[in-house]
């Protein structure tokens with residue numbers, strides 16, 4: 080039997096990182112087993128579901144590359160089948176009509192609470208005589224349909240947790256159809272999962288308590304059970320369930336912060352799964368190769384944004400410039416380094432700049448920021464950005480020891496200008512000799528040079544920077560910086 084799994088988000092907000100993790104695990108499972116990954120939008124809560132949120136789910140999955148098979152299923156469109164399935168259970172005697180009003184139930188709940196008893200529906204409507212039920216129905220008395228939980232224990236062999244059991248005494252006869260004819264979550268999900276021929280239901284731990292109810296519904300409907308897997312919850316660094324308090328929780332936030340989709344996937348896949356050993360950085364292909372249910376973990380996963388940034392840096396530096404460029408271009412356009420559609424975006428010059436700085440970057444924004452000083456010529460669409468050193472950097476690095484710094488920069492510039500070869504091999508001894516002459520450590524010359532050339536304290540090696548910028552630009556910037564050291 081071919082594997083069919085689904086991701087079933089409710090479109091009531093953005094695509095949450097926890098949802099994306101669940102989608103990724105399902106997608107990997109389907110792709111790994113040559114099966115189908117289906118998408119079902121659970122839009123039965125009309126008041127809270129929005130088209131905008133549905134679009135955010137599509138956009139998020141598309142960005143992550145989690146492509147789904149077959150048409151999207153909209154749960155709300157299956158109301159007729161949900162009702163028919165509930166009726167079928169009613170007709171077969173697996174469910175019954177309950178006429179107790181919400182007020183009456185609330186009253187009884189309060190009474191139970193007052194005597195410190197756990198409240199559970201007492202099945203009084205299940206004991207109504209058949210003609211009494213008929214009379215009430217004929218009189219138009221509103222009713223819900225409740226599932227009659229059979230005695231015994233419901234167990235399943237969870238892919239993550241192994242055996243999980245719930246005794247029936249802990250499950251009340253739950254409602255499957257409301258008095259307005261709409262299904263309760265468990266009813267709609269089971270009806271849809273059966274109709275979609277889902278073989279593996281894989282979702283967050285927060286659904287464990289729904290699973291025994293769903294299993295009972297499968298049985299009452301005479302359907303074959305899927306296998307279940309419940310993934311651990313995702314916590315913030317403080318050990319509490321991940322929420323907005325911990326920072327961004329929408330996938331789109333990370334997209335806009337310059338995180339690469341493969342880095343996001345790599346980070347998410349480690350939230351509840353491990354390939355074993357200390358292997359962490361994986362491409363999508365490697366993830367697919369390594370993914371197996373054996374590595375699924377039970378304990379809560381920790382969402383650490385520092386780790387996500389680190390992971391992003393790892394992916395950024397591993398990507399060849401030609402692959403990195405299309406992902407980076409929107410950020411460069413946003414930073415005003417060239418306009419969208421500029422042929423520069425696919426030029427060897429651009430690739431050279433990307434390769435030059437990528438190893439020092441954690442995000443695409445870092446990439447644009449660190450690449451900026453090397454935009455020294457006009458692209459098809461933009462003049463080079465103005466080269467400006469922040470006042471704080473001027474104060475801290477050029478003006479602190481102004482006289483010495485000025486002398487060092489001036490002498491280093493003269494030494495460099497005198498070179499016939501603009502190569503690291505020629506430049507390095509020349510600049511080191513300047514430091515020696517002044518009796519200072521080489522770093523004392525390198526750091527103001529770095530500020531002078533890149534307007535930043537972070538850059539590749541200083542001689543590589545000089546090589547990348549070329550003689551004219553380098554000399555001009557060094558002289559300008561020396562002038563600032565007063």
Ligand code: GLU
Nearest residue numbers: 087088089121268282286
């Ligand atoms: N709509 C449910 C949720 O968002 C789906 C749960 C399930 O996968 O069965 O949690």
